[in-house]
Amino acid sequence: MLIFPAIDLRDGQVVRLVEGDYDRMTVYGSDPLSVAKEYQAQGAKYLHVVDLDAAKDGTQKNLAVIQKLAAESGLKLEVGGGVRDEASARRYLDAGVSRVILGSAAIEHPEFMEKLARQYPGQVAAGVDARNGYVAIHGWKTVTDIVAYDFVKSLPQQGIDTVIYTDISRDGKLQGPNLEAYQALSRIPGLNVVASGGVSAAEDIQALAGMHLYAAIIGKALYDGRITLAEALSAASR
Numbered sequence: 411m412l413i414f415p416a417i418d419l420r421d422g423q424v425v426r427l428v429e430g431d432y433d434r435m436t437v438y439g440s441d442p443l444s445v446a447k448e449y450q451a452q453g454a455k456y457l458h459v460v461d462l463d464a465a466k467d468g469t470q471k472n473l474a475v476i477q478k479l480a481a482e483s484g485l486k487l488e489v490g491g492g493v494r495d496e497a498s499a500r501r502y503l504d505a506g507v508s509r510v511i512l513g514s515a516a517i518e519h520p521e522f523m524e525k526l527a528r529q530y531p532g533q534v535a536a537g538v539d540a541r542n543g544y545v546a547i548h549g550w551k552t553v554t555d556i557v558a559y560d561f562v563k564s565l566p567q568q569g570i571d572t573v574i575y576t577d578i579s580r581d582g583k584l585q586g587p588n589l590e591a592y593q594a595l596s597r598i599p600g601l602n603v604v605a606s607g608g609v610s611a612a613e614d615i616q617a618l619a620g621m622h623l624y625a626a627i628i629g630k631a632l633y634d635g636r637i638t639l640a641e642a643l644s645a646a647s648r
Contacts, residue, residue: 411615411618411619411622411623411624411625411626411646411647412455412456412624412625412626412646413454413456413615413625413626413628413639413642413643413646414456414457414458414488414604414625414626414627414628415449415454415456415457415458415627415628415629415632415639416457416458416459416460416627416628416629416632417442417445417446417457417458417459417460417479418459418460418462418629419442419459419460419461419462419463419472419475419476419491420432420435420462420463420472421463421471422440422442422471422472422475423437423438423439423440423442424437424438424439424440424441424442424445425437425438425462426438426629426630426633427462432462432466432549436633438633442475442478442479443475443478443479443482443483446479446483446485447482447483447484449483449485449639450483450484450485452638452639452640452643453639453640453643454485454639454643455485455486456485456486456487456488456625457479457483457485457486457487457488458487458488458490458574458606458627458629459476459479459487459488459489459490459491459507460489460490460491461473461476461489461490461491461492462491463491463492464491464492464493464498465490465491465492465513465549466492466549467492468492468494468498469492470492470498470501470502473501473502473505476489476502476505476507477505477506480505480506480507481506486508487506487507487508487509488507488508488509488510488511488535488574489502489507489509489510489511490510490511490512490513490535490537490574491511491513493510493511493512493513493515494514494515495515495522496522496525496526496529499512499526499530499534503530503533508533509532509533509534509535509572510530510533510534510535511535511536511537511574512526512534512535512536512537513536513537513539513547514547514548516536516537516538516570517538517545517547517554517556517561518547520568523536523568523570524568524569527568527569527570528569531569532571534569534570535570535571535572535573535574535604536562536565536570536572536573536574537573537574537576538558538561538562538573538574538575538576539576539578540558540575540576540577540578540591541553541578541579542579543557543558543559543591544556544557544558545557545558545561546578550578558575558591559591559594559595562575562595562598562601563598565601566598566599566600566601570601571600571601571602572601572602572604572624573595573601573602573603573604574604574606574627575591575592575595575603575604575605575606576606576607577591577607577608578607585608585610586608586609586610586611586614587605587607587608587609587614587617587618587626588607588608589617589618589621592605592618592621592623593621596621596622596623602624602625603623603624604623604624604625604626604627605618605623605625605626605627606626606627607627609626609627609628609631610630610631610636610637611631611636611637612637612641612642612644612645613645614626615628615642615645615646616645616648619645619646619647619648626642626646628642
């Protein structure tokens with residue numbers, strides 16, 4: 411299983427939110443590149459980046475930072491936040507990003523997601539955020555009547571081979587991932603499942619790896635020193 415350390419960007423700074431709440435934000439650094447290079451030095455090969463400014467208002471004000479991360483960090487980037495049309499997706503891909511993540515746009519405009527997946531095969535993922543089993547959109551503020559599992563199950567038929575699945579109730583709380591949900595998702599054929607939210611210990615990673623998931627994202631647990639990247643990588647390879 412792959413490990414994606416996470417960098418969330420707001421105003422060019424490295425931050426973390428709790429349950430997606432912009433009013434519950436902690437700043438962890440002002441130099442994202444140095445954070446990314448440290449991850450690379452510790453053995454990381456991939457980086458999960460969320461542009462929180464773009465997610466909130468659609469402005470890709472952190473694009474130059476992301477371009478620098480892609481060019482100088484030595485890591486392969488997947489980036490989400492504010493990908494609402496082909497132009498915004500192309501800006502990230504042209505900046506050197508390996509994969510873009512569609513969030514609300516994947517739910518509200520599945521035809522756009524399918525078109526983008528055809529244009530950029532293997533470079534488009536869906537970001538599915540769930541609250542109590544239902545898909546949430548618009549920065550997790552709006553909970554739809556769409557069953558998250560059912561939507562995820564439909565993704566391979568739409569040309570999407572990777573999903574980043576976040577259980578909102580676990581995000582930023584260091585309470586462990588929703589293992590039951592990931593066990594169910596792991597059985598969907600033709601889909602790479604990335605676990606996001608709540609991963610806080612080597613035992614969490616081992617449990618997810620035992621389900622043969624594609625990857626897990628680790629954010630707050632790294633910043634708060636609950637687990638080192640070396641420990642995470644080791645647990646993922648067992």
